[in-house]
Amino acid sequence: MAVSGLRFLIGTVFKVPATTEHASRAYSTSHVFAEVLELPKRQLTKLVFPLQELQRHLAPDMKLNLHLRVFDPSLEDIAKADDLFTATARHRIEYLSSAVRLDHAPDLLRPEVCFIGRSNVGKSSLIKALFSLSPEVEVRISKKPGHTKKMNFFKVGKYFTMVDMPGYGYRAPEDFVDMVEAYLKERRNLMRTFLLVDSVVGITKTDTIAIEMCEEFALPYVMVLTKIDKSSKGYLLKQVLEIQKFVDTKTQGCFPQLFPVSTVTYAGIHLLRCFIANITGNLKANDSRFN
Ligand SMILES: Nc1nc2c(ncn2[C@@H]2O[C@H](COP(=O)(O)OP(=O)(O)OP(=O)(O)O)[C@@H](O)[C@H]2O)c(=O)[nH]1
């Protein structure tokens, strides 16, 4: 399929109504998101929609380039997704198991999403941040690259599984290729691969190898830009535009919209939870607008 055709398809599947103006509406939601809704509009946008906040600094003719409206859920949808990431006695969120080979991976039918990227890019930190509403879930992170050595499976109730992968590049485990390639190629319930790129460093040579692999296996994947708290606004904008250009011109299977995140400020984390809830089919079930 031509690139434009594929993009159109992706865009259609994920287009959801834009109703972000209704911040004052009361939601039945966790106290955390209730606090977010109390923030002044600028601060709320910066936290929940960091790409929108960056876009304000672009010239009008550049604004379309960021594909901001491809996934643009309402605050109500975002609140629902937060609830999905909040463990209760009946909705358990927990570490399930680890595997060094695909045939050791838990045999699950529920949808799965995985997180790949260079060692030290922030995969485990991102999963920990996504689970911050359920702090009893133990996700190990480290300053030293090459910390995660196995594929670690975490279940979110009966709804879906998230997989933290070892990093590629510096200090990658020896069996990385056998482990991760086989997983990406053959895991039947894998719904989406999140490919993390360090927003300070940009797309490296090793990232392009991972991107080529995703393209070759025809995997639907999404680019997440990590550590956005580390850069000035100007530098971050430059990096985002460069990476966006790469996605627009050099990829076919990559979701057109980028997801910038910080596990320090939590920018982009609520939106990413909502995206995961959506692609695993867990917003549609409760919301007729998505059917
Ligand atoms: N400033 C900042 N530091 C971050 C962020 N995310 C992760 N880090 C730091 O980056 C380092 C690596 O984080 P990890 O989450 O362990 O990275 P990883 O990709 O899982 O690394 P491997 O398991 O080695 O592949 C840690 O020191 C984190 O504290 C972020 O959003 N902002």
Ligand SMILES: [Mg+2]
């Ligand atoms: Mg890790």
